[in-house]
Structures are given as C-alpha cells and as structure tokens.
Amino acid sequence: MLTPEKPRRKSAHDRLMQAAMSLFYDHGITGTGIDAIVERAGVAKKSLYNNFSSKADLVNQYLEARHAEWLGLYDKRVATANNPRERILAVFDAYQDHAEFAYERGFRGCGLLNAAAELEAGDTGRAAVRRHKEQVESILAQHLGDLLPNDPDRAKSLAEHIAFLLEGAMARAGLEGNSKRLLAARAVVRNMVEGL
Amino acid sequence: MLTPEKPRRKSAHDRLMQAAMSLFYDHGITGTGIDAIVERAGVAKKSLYNNFSSKADLVNQYLEARHAEWLGLYDKRVATANNPRERILAVFDAYQDHAEFAYERGFRGCGLLNAAAELEAGDTGRAAVRRHKEQVESILAQHLGDLLPNDPDRAKSLAEHIAFLLEGAMARAGLEGNSKRLLAARAVVRNMVEGL
DNA sequence: TAAAATAGGTATACCGGTCTGGCTACTTGG
DNA sequence: CCAAGTAGCCAGACCGGTATACCTATTTTA
Numbered sequence: 286m287l288t289p290e291k292p293r294r295k296s297a298h299d300r301l302m303q304a305a306m307s308l309f310y311d312h313g314i315t316g317t318g319i320d321a322i323v324e325r326a327g328v329a330k331k332s333l334y335n336n337f338s339s340k341a342d343l344v345n346q347y348l349e350a351r352h353a354e355w356l357g358l359y360d361k362r363v364a365t366a367n368n369p370r371e372r373i374l375a376v377f378d379a380y381q382d383h384a385e386f387a388y389e390r391g392f393r394g395c396g397l398l399n400a401a402a403e404l405e406a407g408d409t410g411r412a413a414v415r416r417h418k419e420q421v422e423s424i425l426a427q428h429l430g431d432l433l434p435n436d437p438d439r440a441k442s443l444a445e446h447i448a449f450l451l452e453g454a455m456a457r458a459g460l461e462g463n464s465k466r467l468l469a470a471r472a473v474v475r476n477m478v479e480g481l
Numbered sequence: 482m483l484t485p486e487k488p489r490r491k492s493a494h495d496r497l498m499q500a501a502m503s504l505f506y507d508h509g510i511t512g513t514g515i516d517a518i519v520e521r522a523g524v525a526k527k528s529l530y531n532n533f534s535s536k537a538d539l540v541n542q543y544l545e546a547r548h549a550e551w552l553g554l555y556d557k558r559v560a561t562a563n564n565p566r567e568r569i570l571a572v573f574d575a576y577q578d579h580a581e582f583a584y585e586r587g588f589r590g591c592g593l594l595n596a597a598a599e600l601e602a603g604d605t606g607r608a609a610v611r612r613h614k615e616q617v618e619s620i621l622a623q624h625l626g627d628l629l630p631n632d633p634d635r636a637k638s639l640a641e642h643i644a645f646l647l648e649g650a651m652a653r654a655g656l657e658g659n660s661k662r663l664l665a666a667r668a669v670v671r672n673m674v675e676g677l
Numbered sequence: 678t679a680a681a682a683t684a685g686g687t688a689t690a691c692c693g694g695t696c697t698g699g700c701t702a703c704t705t706g707g
Numbered sequence: 708c709c710a711a712g713t714a715g716c717c718a719g720a721c722c723g724g725t726a727t728a729c730c731t732a733t734t735t736t737a
Binding site: 311312313315316391393394398399401402403405406411414415418442445446448449450451452453454456457459460461462466469470473 | 507508509511512587589590594595597598599601602607610611614638641642644645646647648649650652653655656657658662665666669
C-alpha cells in the first residue's frame with residue numbers, strides 16, 4: 286500500500302491558524318501571546334515566524350479566516366433556501382451555526398467584532414472587519430431587492446435595519462454567553478419579511 | 482478671602498479615573514498599562530494602589546463610571562421629553578451625546594461593550610456590562626409599556642427589538658468611526674413608534 | 678542512481694522592553 | 708504630627724521577536 290502523498294500531520298501553518306482561531310476568540314488578541322499560540326499549536330516559535338511575518342500578520346490572516354468561515358456556513362445555508370425570505374434567514378442561521386459549533390470554550394459573540402473592539406483606530410484589521418459587515422449587509426440588500434423589485438430604497442433601508450438587528454442580537458448574545466437573543470432576532474426578522 | 486474647601490487640584494482618585502476613562506476607551510483595557518495611566522494622570526504609582534486595590538478594581542470602577550456617565554446623559558435628555566415616544570428617542574440621544582462630546586481621539590463605539598469584548602468569560606466586569614444593557618432595555622420597555630398599556634407582551638418584544646437596533650447601530654458606528662449609523666437607527670425607531 | 682542542495686520542521690536560548698505590583702524614602706498641607 | 712502625596716527602584720513574569728543549531732524529507736543535479 287503506497288500512500289506517498291499523505292502528510293500524517295497538518296502543516297505548521299494550519300496548526301498555528303487553528304490555535305490562533307481558538308485563542309484569539311477566547312482570550313482576545315492583546316490577551317493572547319505568541320508563546321501561548323505556539324504552545325497550543327505544538328510548534329516551534331521559529332515556525333510561526335517562518336509562516337507569518339509578525340503577530341499583526343497572523344491577526345490579519347485570522348480575521349480573513351473568520352470571514353471565510355462565516356461565508357462557508359452561509360453558502361451551505363443559502364443553498365437549501367428556496368426563496369428570498371429563506372435566504373435572508375440563512376444569514377441568521379449561518380451565525381447560529383457559528384455560535385453552536387465553532388467554539389469549544391463558550392460563546393462570546395462575533396469574533397470579528399470583538400477583535401475590532403480592541404484594535405487601534407488606524408489598524409488595517411478594523412477595515413477588514415468593516416468589509417465583512419458591509420458584505421453581510423449587502424447580501425441582505427440583495428435578497429430584499431429580489432423581494433421588493435419596485436422599491437430599491439426601501440430594500441436598502443430594510444437591509445440596514447435587519448443588519449442592525451443581527452449585529453445587536455449577536456452583541457447581546459455574546460454578553461449573555463448563549464444564542465437565545467440571536468433566535469429572538471431571527472423571529473423578529475421572519476415576521477418582518479413575511480408581509481413583504 | 483478664606484477658601485478653605487477648594488482643592489485647587491483634583492484628588493488622585495479623580496485624576497486616575499479620568500485618565501482611565503480616556504485610555505481604556507482609546508486603547509482597550511489589556512492594551513493600557515498601569516504606567517500609562519499614572520503618567521496621564523500625573524500621579525505617583527503608589528497613589529494608584531492607595532486608591533484602587535488592583536488594575537482589575539480600577540477596571541470595575543471604570544465600567545461603573547461609564548454606566549453612570551450614560552445614565553446622567555439620559556437623565557438630562559429624558560427630562561426635556563414630553564411623551565413616551567420622545568423618551569424612547571432620548572435613549573438614542575444619550576448615546577449620541579456620548580459619541581459627540583465624550584471622546585477626544587475619535588469615536589469607537591460603546592466603551593462598555595468594547596470592554597466586555599476583551600474581558601475573560603468569567604470576569605465580573607462582563608456582568609456589569611450586562612446589567613447596563615439590561616437596564617437600557619428595561620428603560621425602553623417601561624416607555625413602551627406607557628405607550629401600549631393593553632399589550633405588555635408586545636411592549637416587551639418591541640423593547641428588545643429597539644435594544645437590538647440601538648446596539649447594532651452603535652457597533653457599526655464604532656467600526657466606521659462616526660455616529661451616522663446611530664442617527665439612521667434613531668430614524669427607524671422614530672418611524673416605528675410613530676404608529677403606536 | 679547517488680550525492681548534494683533545499684525547504685521546512687524541531688528545540689532552546691536569548692534580546693530589550695513592558696507588565697502588575699510592592700517597596701523605600703522624602704515632601705507637603707491641614 | 709500625620710495622612711496623603713511625591714519619585715523612583717525592584718522583582719518576577721511575560722511581551723514580540725531573533726539567533727543558533729540540528730533534523731528529515733523531498734527534489735535537483737552530476
């Protein structure tokens with residue numbers, strides 16, 4: 286049995302990113318040191334600096350990975366939705382999936398927003414988080430445009446409204462350590478779009 | 482002219498708290514060191530540990546002070562409101578006042594929520610932030626109860642809805658560095674309560 | 678084909694600097 | 708006189724980041 290192309294161990298890069306995903310989310314970015322990351326990854330410190338140019342670089346790649354992670358969950362959810370209303374709710378479901386499965390040590394809200402909260406004003410990471418939130422709002426606007434083809438202004442305004450509900454519910458859910466508030470917001474939105 | 486009760490210089494406690502308010506908001510809690518606080522306050526490090534038992538104690542008092550600060554702004558706004566609808570909007574106006582006047586180095590969203598984002602899961606500070614958010618929601622519920630005396634369930638549900646809008650708009654506003662989103666949420670809420 | 682070069686991993690030690698917190702010794706105002 | 712302030716040093720841990728040296732696959736080349 287020749288298995289020539291099977292690395293039995295993940296690359297240092299992957300192990301480091303996995304460790305960063307967990308530690309940055311649980312303890313924050315400033316609260317997580319390089320040493321803790323390499324220890325969790327089971328990797329030499331040199332390997333971190335072979336794969337990332339600095340901690341800031343690792344943080345930026347972490348933010349991109351979180352964004353991609355949510356996009357993947359959303360893509361799965363939206364694939365099984367049959368109309369614009371369900372596709373809007375798919376946005377909430379994707380965050381719900383995030384909340385339920387992605388975190389081992391308890392739910393703490395949106396990792397991207399939490400990260401942005403402790404980044405300095407001019408940090409490029411803040412812009413990445415902002416792009417993510419704008420993409421979510423733009424996805425909502427697109428589905429609402431399908432639902433209200435004759436009233437694009439109202440579609441845009443409703444997208445902002447729903448984005449606020451989503452963000453606010455996530456924030457409260459993170460504070461409370463569970464996703465009940467997220468479910469409440471989803472129910473509000475279901476009622477909102479029902480009448481469109 | 483005897484001016485026996487006029488300390489020409491604020492107490493070390495007040496100067497420390499003022500420095501903490503500014504630095505914790507701008508650079509985060511973990512990102513702000515003791516030395517930076519005492520330097521900004523123009524105070525000896527010993528004075529910090531005379532007035533606060535630890536940095537965690539200072540952080541907790543900081544969170545309480547921020548809560549009290551918002552309550553003061555809200556009290557001012559609600560005093561000039563003439564009906565439940567205006568009193569609901571006063572909640573938004575208080576946050577707007579916060580955004581416009583309280584921060585010298587740029588708006589970064591809700592200081593309490595930002596702080597909670599970087600506190601560990603079990604930290605008592607997170608509970609303080611949660612109490613603040615629950616009080617805001619309870620204020621909204623009270624005014625909506627005045628507006629809908631025959632439908633307490635709907636009042637409660639609307640209070641949660643509006644609290645989400647407020648929180649989500651604050652989060653987005655903080656990301657974007659200005660309070661436009663807060664104004665947008667206020668407008669949405671004004672329309673919502675208009676028809677009640 | 679066999680030797681050499683390369684890429685990426687490992688482990689350990691170290692750098693200057695900052696962290697929280699405690700300490701001494703001196704000064705000042707009521 | 709004394710409480711509360713001052714300046715500054717120190718300990719021990721941790722910060723991000725670098726340096727050195729070794730190991731082991733794979734790949735290139737003579």
